[in-house]
Amino acid sequence: MFADLTADLKARMPELRGRLDANAPMAPLSWFRTGGPAQVLFAPTDEDDLAYFLARLDRSIPVLVVGLGSNLLVRDGGFQGVVIRLAKGFTDIAVEPGNRIRAGAGAADVKVARTAAEAGIAGLSFLRGIPGTIGGALRMNGGAYGGETKDVLVEARGVTRAGEKVSYTNAQMGFTYRHAGVPEDVIFTQALFEGRPGNPDEILAEMNTITEARSSTQPVNTRTGGSTFKNPTGRKAWELVDAAGCRGLRVGDAQVSEMHCNFLINHGSASAADIEGLGEEVRRRVREHSGVELEWEIKRVGLSLG
Structure with a gap:
C-alpha cells in the first residue's frame, strides 16, 4: 500500500x-x-x-x-x-464533413472503425484489428492489416504535464514504426481522422474479414497483452520466437501462445513477474538463436516486488 x-x-x-x-x-x-x-x-x-x-x-x-x-x-x-x-468524457465519436471522424482518446479503436464504416468512410478499417483506444494508437502509431494511424490522422489534441492544451498536425506527430515523436508527457485527448468515400457494406465486409483473421490466428478472448515484441526491420517477431523454440514455453501460469507465439497469455494466476520473466527468457533465446534483440511492444510499468 x-x-x-x-x-x-x-x-x-x-x-x-x-x-x-x-x-x-x-x-x-x-x-x-x-x-x-x-x-x-x-x-x-x-x-x-x-x-x-x-x-x-x-x-x-x-x-x-x-x-x-x-x-x-x-x-x-x-x-x-x-x-x-481516460474513460467517460473521452469516448465521444462524431462524423464530420469531408469523410472525417473526430474521436476522443478514450474511444475504442473498433468503435471508431465501425462508426466510419456505417458513415461510408473507407480507410479506417485497420483500426478493427487494434484492441486498444485512440490515445494508444496516437502514441504508438498503431497499425494492423496494412494500415497505420499516420495514414489517416489529420491532427491530434492533448494536454502537457504543465496543463497546457496543445495540438499537432500529422507532420508534427513525428510518426515512425510503432512510435510518435511527441513528448512523452503529452496526454492525448482527441484526434481527427480523414478517410475516403466508400460503400458501407463493402467496408463492413472488410472489417468482418479482419475479425475472422484475428480470431483464427490470434488468442483473442484470453488474458493477453496483444503483440509482445515489435517486428525487427525486415523480420517478423513471431517467426523469430518460433525458430528459437519458444512456442508454448511456460513459466507458472504465463505461457507463450501456441496459436501465435508473439502473444503471452495469463492462464489465470500468473504474476506480472511471471509474464515479464517469460518475455525476457524469450528475448534471451531469440538473441542466442538468431542474434536479434527483440524490443518489447507491451508497455511495462511500476515497481517489482522483492
Missing part, C-alpha cells in the same frame, strides 16, 4: 470534478488481469478537468495514462504516482 495522496490533492485542487481513488487496483484495468495497485487513480471528467489537474500536480509525481489496458503490464509492486484513466 502506498501513502494516500488524495486528501492533499483535493485540498490543492478545490475545483476538480473528476474522481480520485487511493491505492486503486490496477489488475482489473489491464487485459493481463495482474499487477499491483495505483497509488492514485484519477478519472478526469473532460479535457478542461484534466488540464486543471495537471497544472496543479507536483511535477515530481510520476504520471501514467491508461485506456483499455490492452498493451499494458503493471508490475506486482504497483505504480507509485498518479494513473490517469
Whole structure:
C-alpha cells in the first residue's frame, strides 16, 4: 500500500470534478488481469478537468495514462504516482464533413472503425484489428492489416504535464514504426481522422474479414497483452520466437501462445513477474538463436516486488 495522496490533492485542487481513488487496483484495468495497485487513480471528467489537474500536480509525481489496458503490464509492486484513466468524457465519436471522424482518446479503436464504416468512410478499417483506444494508437502509431494511424490522422489534441492544451498536425506527430515523436508527457485527448468515400457494406465486409483473421490466428478472448515484441526491420517477431523454440514455453501460469507465439497469455494466476520473466527468457533465446534483440511492444510499468 502506498501513502494516500488524495486528501492533499483535493485540498490543492478545490475545483476538480473528476474522481480520485487511493491505492486503486490496477489488475482489473489491464487485459493481463495482474499487477499491483495505483497509488492514485484519477478519472478526469473532460479535457478542461484534466488540464486543471495537471497544472496543479507536483511535477515530481510520476504520471501514467491508461485506456483499455490492452498493451499494458503493471508490475506486482504497483505504480507509485498518479494513473490517469481516460474513460467517460473521452469516448465521444462524431462524423464530420469531408469523410472525417473526430474521436476522443478514450474511444475504442473498433468503435471508431465501425462508426466510419456505417458513415461510408473507407480507410479506417485497420483500426478493427487494434484492441486498444485512440490515445494508444496516437502514441504508438498503431497499425494492423496494412494500415497505420499516420495514414489517416489529420491532427491530434492533448494536454502537457504543465496543463497546457496543445495540438499537432500529422507532420508534427513525428510518426515512425510503432512510435510518435511527441513528448512523452503529452496526454492525448482527441484526434481527427480523414478517410475516403466508400460503400458501407463493402467496408463492413472488410472489417468482418479482419475479425475472422484475428480470431483464427490470434488468442483473442484470453488474458493477453496483444503483440509482445515489435517486428525487427525486415523480420517478423513471431517467426523469430518460433525458430528459437519458444512456442508454448511456460513459466507458472504465463505461457507463450501456441496459436501465435508473439502473444503471452495469463492462464489465470500468473504474476506480472511471471509474464515479464517469460518475455525476457524469450528475448534471451531469440538473441542466442538468431542474434536479434527483440524490443518489447507491451508497455511495462511500476515497481517489482522483492
